[in-house]
Amino acid sequence: MEYSPELSTLNRIAFIGNYLPRQCGIATFTTDLCEAFSETYSEIACIALPVNDTDSGYPYPPIVRFELTEKDIASYHRAADFLNVNNVDIVCLQFEYGIFGGKSGSHIIALLRDLHMPIVTTLHTILQEPDPDQRKVLEQIAAISDRLVVMSKRGAELLTAVYGIQKDKIDLIPHGIPDVPFVDPSFNKDMFGVEGKIVLLSFGLLSPNKGIENVISALPSILKKHENVVYIILGATHPHVIRNEGETYRLSLQWLAREKKVEGNVIFYNRFVSLKELIEFIGATDIYITPYLDSAQIVSGTLAYTVGAGKAVISTPYSYAQEMLAEERGMLVPFKDPEGLADQVIQLLDNEAERHAMRKRAYIYGRSMIWPKVASRYKESFERAKAERRHFSPPGFPIKPLDKRPEELPLLKLDHLRRMTDDTGIFQHAFFTIPNYEEGYTTDDNARALLVSTLMQELGNGNFELTFRYLAFVWYSYNRKTGRFRNFMDYQRNWSEPSGSDDSHGRALNALGTVLGRAGDSKLPSIAGRLFEQALPAILNTSSPRAWAFALLGIHEYLQRFAGDRMASRVEEELSERLMVLYKKNNSTDWHWFEGSLSYCNAVIPHAILLSGKSLRNKEMIQVGLGSLEWLADLQRSKTEGGYFVPIGSNGFFQKGGSQSRFDQQPVEAQAMVSACLAAYRITQDLNWRKEARSAFEWFLGRNDLNTPVYDPTTGGCRDGLHPDRVNENQGAESTLAFLQSLVELRLTENVFIHEEL
Incomplete structure (x- = not known):
């Protein structure tokens, strides 16, 4: 039948597709088309039905009357019912495979099949070589739709050549654009x-x-x-x-x-x-x-x-x-x-x-192509579809170059941290993203988690419930008979030893000192203070330089708030002097280090001596801290253009006079380097240390030997390291907390940096 506009009248149009403020191209197009049509034909009522890809949805404008849930096919049926009972004359669908639920967006077919009014579908993707599901979905949408709109001649050619669609069913309407003047740039x-x-x-x-x-x-x-x-x-x-x-x-x-x-x-x-x-x-x-x-x-x-x-x-x-x-x-x-x-x-x-x-x-x-003309073309397509249907009765924003502003950081996502934590504390290991009950818990990891959750509270993203849980674990791990922290606990809450490693004791003091120095909740410092005081003397009986370093970090945090504590000050002096003795014993022309080898969490040692030097006003300590950290940074930098971070591998480490192990690369090495370099930046205000911290952090995000992210943005967790040929897909507590600590410390530092810039 030949089309005649006089045969059709339009009163209400429904537009289905993503809608602003959702951020995507389809949302922008649907919004612009709907608004242009409403402005051009004010006598025709327009409503919109967007698709939500999140549970919370979006703050839509009043024109949005019904919201579909992407993966809930029942919502598609409800949407059809809504349209059928609301006197809609035409449904204008914006189709793109990725915005609807089901295989290749097949959920939308359930809605279309239930509709009683004509359908005009704009196709935003037309594949020359579709897979079977993509072909099936597009062919079914084309069969159900009364008219198909394409925005290019090539799109029309593909519909006829690849999908066998008749030319007289296709309307070529250009992509709409705003009507702007021709101005000099x-x-x-x-x-x-x-x-x-x-x-x-x-x-x-x-x-x-x-x-x-x-x-x-x-x-x-x-x-x-x-x-x-x-x-x-x-x-x-x-x-x-x-x-x-x-x-x-x-x-x-x-x-x-x-x-x-x-x-x-x-x-x-x-x-x-x-x-x-x-x-x-x-x-x-x-x-x-x-x-x-x-x-x-x-x-x-x-x-x-x-x-x-x-x-x-x-x-x-x-x-x-x-x-x-x-x-x-x-x-x-x-x-x-x-x-x-x-x-x-x-x-x-x-x-x-x-x-x-x-x-x-x-x-x-x-x-x-301006929107009023495009709206007119769509009105013609709508009227044709209805007539042919016979079988249904300056901003003031700052803008800076890349080298003149703080760099962007990932969002802080705690899904995996929560998954790894139960009523006792955080589990030590994971099978992929599933907590491994068999390996139980450690004080090492719960101390890390306590420190991270405390820093998150300072950032404004804290969870007091988690913080109390981790603090409760550390409190319970302390053995008052030995004056030391126990470390390994099985899933049945049985301790495996009366005293844990030196490092676990140092990490516990680090976490407790951070709580005392930074936590704002009055209950936390009072509990942590009692435990810190009881556990501090035992660190002097340990022999691990890293345990001393962890403890020194906690003491430094503690003394920022309680500078008059003479016992803590004496322990700081004793431990930092021990590290200086080690440095002078092992330092040589080509080996600026505290031991005869580089092993794990290396940067924590110069980090500790640097902070102690600042606290004790000892310039020699500060120089040793900066010098050894700079030497370590040079060692852990690739020789390629741009020099990305390459941590000392755990498979052999690096013995003085030997060769540096490349793998396996562990997240804790990156975290230790981030923390140390940020401390160096805060003390010296040298921007090169900020860059070094960013370089170490970028290891998590994929700037590494495998060009593969270690951080998993889908879970908020972190994989357990880099092998020579692949990523370790397990997301244990140590790795996840290493990433989160690095991210939070960078955010805290960047907040200070932004404030200083303003």
């Missing part, structure tokens, strides 16, 4: 502190398929010719990437910028910006770059926005870019070709007339 640059600079921009939710590393790699060549270039990377990391991989990709880009020595020309703006902010960023841009790696990508909202704003664009030749940048509306460069990209940027910067001509061609082309 210099107009907005002062808003971002880049006046007088040439601005390159990439924006969108950050993920590894964006290819941003290729632009950073191109910068050295560009800067040789145009030294006033800055590259702005705008946008938060994709929430799903954060959830599964953390900030590993963003951090790898920052490491690359430092290695290429272009960190002063790279600006990361890690936020999901509003449309107003985005337009201002685009307005300040001289050249926009999409270096994407997926050749099959059939649509890109970021590319549509910048072409429509009349920007000079350079892109890799993915499907949508070839179409949008045809007829000299932009330039294409091969995938993963930094030098080719640099040549194109330089060519455009050297030829201003060519660049401006390209801008004008792009801007004119984009006039057909």
Whole structure:
């Protein structure tokens, strides 16, 4: 039947898809389409049904009337019932495989099948080589839908050639864009502190398929010719990437910028910006770059926005870019070709007339893509679907280059810490992410946990219930007959020895001293103080330099609050002098160390002597602490460009005169180095120590010999180390607490750093 608009009237449209403030491209598109349609056709009521990927959902605007739960298929059926009884004329679905539950998003089919009104589906992904599930889902959605909207000619071709869909069912409607004036880039640059600079921009939710590393790699060549270039990377990391991989990709880009020595020309703006902010960023841009790696990508909202704003664009030749940048509306460069990209940027910067001509061609082309015109095209598609249906009756935000601001850190996630803790305390080991009951508990680990939970309280992320539990374990572990802490306890709460190792005693004092020095809750210091006083003398009867060092860290924390305690001061003097004697005995021209070997938790020794030197105002101790820590840092640095952290391996360690063991690499080594370097930074204010601390921390995140994260962002736990060929997948207490302590100490230091900057 031939379509006639007079046969159809529209009163209410429902838009299904992610919706702002959820952070993703589909949410932005659905919101923009819904708002544009409402503004253009105010007589037609619009409602939205977003999909939640979290239990808490999002603070949606009033236009959102019903929320689907991604993995709960029952919510899809309820949504269909809601639409059917609310007099909806058309459902406009935004389909992307990754936003709906079920295999390849198949849950959405349950909703579509229950609907009584016409359906117009916009396809945001059309795969040329789908797997069987992807093909089945798209074919079923296409069969149920009355109209299919694609945003590129290539998308329409794939629907007919790969999926056998009739051409007359497909509407080609471009990606909508805001209607912005054609402005000179210099107009907005002062808003971002880049006046007088040439601005390159990439924006969108950050993920590894964006290819941003290729632009950073191109910068050295560009800067040789145009030294006033800055590259702005705008946008938060994709929430799903954060959830599964953390900030590993963003951090790898920052490491690359430092290695290429272009960190002063790279600006990361890690936020999901509003449309107003985005337009201002685009307005300040001289050249926009999409270096994407997926050749099959059939649509890109970021590319549509910048072409429509009349920007000079350079892109890799993915499907949508070839179409949008045809007829000299932009330039294409091969995938993963930094030098080719640099040549194109330089060519455009050297030829201003060519660049401006390209801008004008792009801007004119984009006039057909502004949202009011796109809304009109969607209205035509909606009316056609209904007519054909017969079988159903400046911001004021600071923005700084990478080398001028505190660096980003992962979120503090305590899921695995809680999983590893029961009513007794924290378990020693895990099978993968499952607590290993057979290995029981240790005072070592519960002391670590007590220290970490105390630091978290200072950060504002503490859990007093956990802190009390760990303190209770340490209290119970103290054997008043021996004056020492017991260490190993089995799952039945039986101690295996009357006195634990020297190190466990030192760690317990470290934790107790930290509680006394930092905990704000009055109950904690009173309990910890009694135990600290009783246990402190026994440390003088131990022989382990690391036990002395752990104890010294706790004594230092304690004396920050109780400087008049003469007993604690005497123990500090005695233990620090012992370490100095060891250093003078073992130090030589090529061996600046306290022993004849490097083994475990090495950095804790210079850390302790450094803090003692500060407390005792002993310059020699401070010099020994800084010198030995610097020597250790040099040893634990790769010889590659940029020099990442390589801890002493536990398989043989490092004997004086021998060779340094590379593996196995343990998380506690990274933690000890982070803590020591941060202490050195606080004492000296030398930013190089902050960098050393960050380098050690980056080992957890994947800047290591295997280029593999040891931290697991999905659990908040940390894997048990690096073997020569793989990661140890068990997430025990020692490793998880090593990561958490490093993260919390960095956050506390960065908070101070930010305050000082302000």
